[in-house]
Amino acid sequence: MAQFQVNQKKFTAGRIVDTPAAAEIQIGDDEIVVKIDRFAYTSNNVTYAVAGDMIGYWKFFPAVADQSEGMGVIPVWGFADVVRSNVADVPVGDRLFGYFPPATHLVMRPTAVAAHRLVDGSTHRSALPAGYNLYRRVAAEPGYDQAMDNSRMLLWPLHMTSFCLWDALQDKSWYGAERVIILSASSKTSLGLAYALHADPEAPKVVGVTSARNADMVIATGLYEETVTYDQLDQLDATTDTVIVDMSGNAEVLKSLYTSLGDHMKYCINVGITHWGNAGGKDEMLSQRSEFFFAPSHMQRRMKEWGSAGFQEKTGDFLKNSAATTSKWLSYQIIDGLDGLAAIHEDVCHGKIAADVGLIVQM
Numbered sequence: 001m002a003q004f005q006v007n008q009k010k011f012t013a014g015r016i017v018d019t020p021a022a023a024e025i026q027i028g029d030d031e032i033v034v035k036i037d038r039f040a041y042t043s044n045n046v047t048y049a050v051a052g053d054m055i056g057y058w059k060f061f062p063a064v065a066d067q068s069e070g071m072g073v074i075p076v077w078g079f080a081d082v083v084r085s086n087v088a089d090v091p092v093g094d095r096l097f098g099y100f101p102p103a104t105h106l107v108m109r110p111t112a113v114a115a116h117r118l119v120d121g122s123t124h125r126s127a128l129p130a131g132y133n134l135y136r137r138v139a140a141e142p143g144y145d146q147a148m149d150n151s152r153m154l155l156w157p158l159h160m161t162s163f164c165l166w167d168a169l170q171d172k173s174w175y176g177a178e179r180v181i182i183l184s185a186s187s188k189t190s191l192g193l194a195y196a197l198h199a200d201p202e203a204p205k206v207v208g209v210t211s212a213r214n215a216d217m218v219i220a221t222g223l224y225e226e227t228v229t230y231d232q233l234d235q236l237d238a239t240t241d242t243v244i245v246d247m248s249g250n251a252e253v254l255k256s257l258y259t260s261l262g263d264h265m266k267y268c269i270n271v272g273i274t275h276w277g278n279a280g281g282k283d284e285m286l287s288q289r290s291e292f293f294f295a296p297s298h299m300q301r302r303m304k305e306w307g308s309a310g311f312q313e314k315t316g317d318f319l320k321n322s323a324a325t326t327s328k329w330l331s332y333q334i335i336d337g338l339d340g341l342a343a344i345h346e347d348v349c350h351g352k353i354a355a356d357v358g359l360i361v362q363m
């Protein structure tokens, strides 16, 4: 059995280590062992490594085996099946959707077990953002269709974020802006937001900024009213009141944009760091008019306000429709196990995967 680990300081370098066989893993009276079946891999996972210390992503799944000092495990979204269980309510054969390590197996301690969900109550996870500890028991979902697993694990975490961003922008009346500029426009999270804005007649104009190699793909989706590349920022009208949604974290691009916009830059929402190699600190102007957006916190707030059922209702249709729109341009590339992941991990880190491809690691 095995686990894929990266060097926390130089996370483009990874290795596979051996771990005990499922039957040999010691588990407590309140624990289960799941076998990870498949998971998605995108820039979002790379960002978990970039922000590993800041948000605590390294703490979810500790690196095991010898010489694990300085090594970390990048969390992934996927599906797993229960193969051993000491918990009567969570029998062998149960299938879970949620946050897993890129590994063959995981030991979990189910708590708050309900028909459709459970929480991993393992002690080392208790102080981490709650949304990541929640798992769906998919076999109990009415109409659960395994054929939709790839779409769900790839798009759910990203498009849920897109929904939250759309909701947050509406909540603030678009910060008074007449235009939303989305940076790293080819990312799936950006395209999910562009879909939401495009479909909303009340939303301001939406402009995408991307790299030259992804421009054709971004334009072909038809979700942005205008698309420019990073070296064409001077083509954007600098007198339009604008809110920036930044998935890139590219300090140079941001600075160039808000310098030319001046007071027309109403607000900047910092969401991602796809361009982690060009990330940088904020200067005073940006600090005063920007915020870091953390989707799990927004979800928690809305679940409290809308209730769990209200939240499901509001997000359910959106996620279904955004996935249907995405299926028009997205193709899946199946990666063969942890060896396949180790071979492609560096390319994912360096943004070398075509923007219209979704990587699925099949264990």
Ligand SMILES: NC(=O)c1ccc[n+]([C@@H]2O[C@H](COP(=O)([O-])OP(=O)(O)OC[C@H]3O[C@@H](n4cnc5c(N)ncnc54)[C@H](OP(=O)(O)O)[C@@H]3O)[C@@H](O)[C@H]2O)c1
Residues within 6 Å of the ligand: 042, 043, 044, 045, 047, 048, 157, 158, 161, 183, 184, 185, 186, 187, 188, 189, 190, 209, 210, 211, 214, 247, 248, 270, 271, 272, 273, 274, 275, 276, 277, 293, 294, 295, 296, 348, 349, 350, 351, 352, 354, 355
């Ligand atoms: N704050 C939150 O709660 C939250 C939640 C979900 C996602 N996010 C963030 O949103 C971002 C997008 O995630 P995703 O999974 O949707 O991305 P994705 O679909 O994998 O996006 C790939 C795109 O990102 C850019 N890119 C990736 N690596 C790059 C590199 N090394 N150098 C330059 N460009 C690179 C390229 O876009 P361009 O050419 O268009 O720049 C590329 O087409 C991530 O940073 C993720 O963590 C944040």
